[in-house]
Amino acid sequence: MCEFTYAIVGTGALGGFYGAKLQQSGLNVHFLLKSDCEHVRQHGLVIKSVDGDFTLPRVKAYSDVQKIPACDVVVISLKTTQNHLLPQILPFAVKDTGIVLVLQNGFGIEAEVAQIVGSDKVIGGICFLTANKIAPGYIRHLSYKNIILCEYTQNYHPGGITERLRQIGKDFENAGIPVELDEDLLLARWKKLVWNIPYNGLSVILNATTAELMASPDSSKLVEELMYEVATGAKALGRTIPDTFIQKMLHNTAKMTPYLTSMKIDYDERRPMEVEAIFGNPLRMVQAAGTNLPKIDCLYQQLKFLDAMRTAR
Ligand SMILES: NC(=O)c1ccc[n+]([C@@H]2O[C@H](COP(=O)([O-])OP(=O)(O)OC[C@H]3O[C@@H](n4cnc5c(N)ncnc54)[C@H](OP(=O)(O)O)[C@@H]3O)[C@@H](O)[C@H]2O)c1
Numbered sequence: 001m002c003e004f005t006y007a008i009v010g011t012g013a014l015g016g017f018y019g020a021k022l023q024q025s026g027l028n029v030h031f032l033l034k035s036d037c038e039h040v041r042q043h044g045l046v047i048k049s050v051d052g053d054f055t056l057p058r059v060k061a062y063s064d065v066q067k068i069p070a071c072d073v074v075v076i077s078l079k080t081t082q083n084h085l086l087p088q089i090l091p092f093a094v095k096d097t098g099i100v101l102v103l104q105n106g107f108g109i110e111a112e113v114a115q116i117v118g119s120d121k122v123i124g125g126i127c128f129l130t131a132n133k134i135a136p137g138y139i140r141h142l143s144y145k146n147i148i149l150c151e152y153t154q155n156y157h158p159g160g161i162t163e164r165l166r167q168i169g170k171d172f173e174n175a176g177i178p179v180e181l182d183e184d185l186l187l188a189r190w191k192k193l194v195w196n197i198p199y200n201g202l203s204v205i206l207n208a209t210t211a212e213l214m215a216s217p218d219s220s221k222l223v224e225e226l227m228y229e230v231a232t233g234a235k236a237l238g239r240t241i242p243d244t245f246i247q248k249m250l251h252n253t254a255k256m257t258p259y260l261t262s263m264k265i266d267y268d269e270r271r272p273m274e275v276e277a278i279f280g281n282p283l284r285m286v287q288a289a290g291t292n293l294p295k296i297d298c299l300y301q302q303l304k305f306l307d308a309m310r311t312a313r
């Protein structure tokens with residue numbers, strides 16, 4: 001089987017980390033950047049990682065997508081707030097026989113990408129990573145790194161384990177990233193929302209770290225109630241999230257090093273927050289199935305208000 005070539009669309013914390021690991025393992029990786037392009041072209045990428053630091057002094061860095069050779073796998077690692085750019089990017093970056101791998105948080109992005117490239121070209125990846133970009137081309141990897149990979153199919157029907165899924169999985173595994181292949185993208189995405197909905201949302205509204213949210217009986221109760229409401233949403237779409245999964249998330253997060261969510265960092269730095277991908281899209285899908293999620297909806301309205309205030313002030 002031929003070696004896949006990779007394009008990283010958005011070389012920030014997540015794209016920079018995974019892209020650098022793939023290149024370090026010997027693969028041919030092309031990096032699309034915006035403000036950091038010139039710096040990275042000159043100095044490469046620096047990864048400061050709990051697993052060991054490394055530098056890639058030479059990387060193929062581009063600011064113009066039309067200059068990237070079409071690749072076998074195009075990894076979307078922009079913030080979802082920039083996804084309106086994808087129709088201008090993806091048709092150039094992906095080969096006719098290629099695949100688009102969505103590594104962003106949230107729900108419903110694969111369906112949007114399928115509108116651009118076709119539903120047979122889309123794979124979803126759920127990332128358990130804590131990393132930040134702390135300077136141009138400088139990424140700090142704090143903990144976790146594993147990915148769940150799933151085929152996307154129209155209407156999120158379980159997609160099976162395909163050969164191409166296995167090959168991408170192997171590429172990441174060879175790069176030192178633990179990968180799980182799963183058949184059910186919809187369930188995997190909703191399980192990730194069990195974490196992102198309460199912690200991302202409440203960290204902004206209550207101005208708190210994960211540790212602070214878990215230390216107070218009031219906020220930890222709210223976290224738990226929101227998690228159960230996510231499970232209700234998944235159930236409305238025909239998927240079951242077991243209680244044991246929720247209890248494990250609560251337990252693991254309580255033990256986690258105090259963590260400022262990416263939504264909180266975006267809010268504090270006055271950047272747009274990923275409100276639609278993490279809250280709006282899942283809420284709309286569940287509402288279309290006839291179910292309301294009042295606590296999540298309340299959080300969504302508050303976050304939308306704060307997001308709008310960022311540009312109004
Ligand atoms: N970081 C994590 O640990 C983590 C974990 C799980 C999931 N995620 C998800 O992964 C996604 C990416 O998050 P992130 O933390 O990696 O964000 P990030 O550090 O902000 O990276 C996004 C990158 O995209 C670049 N970009 C924006 N517009 C661009 C354009 N037109 N062309 C090329 N590059 C462009 C940005 O460059 P500029 O800085 O120049 O704007 C930035 O470096 C999000 O959906 C997030 O929720 C992240």
Ligand SMILES: CC(C)(CO)[C@@H](O)C(=O)[O-]
Nearest residue numbers: 105127128129130144195
């Ligand atoms: C949940 C998380 C903190 C760690 O897996 C991270 O993946 C994230 O911010 O979504």
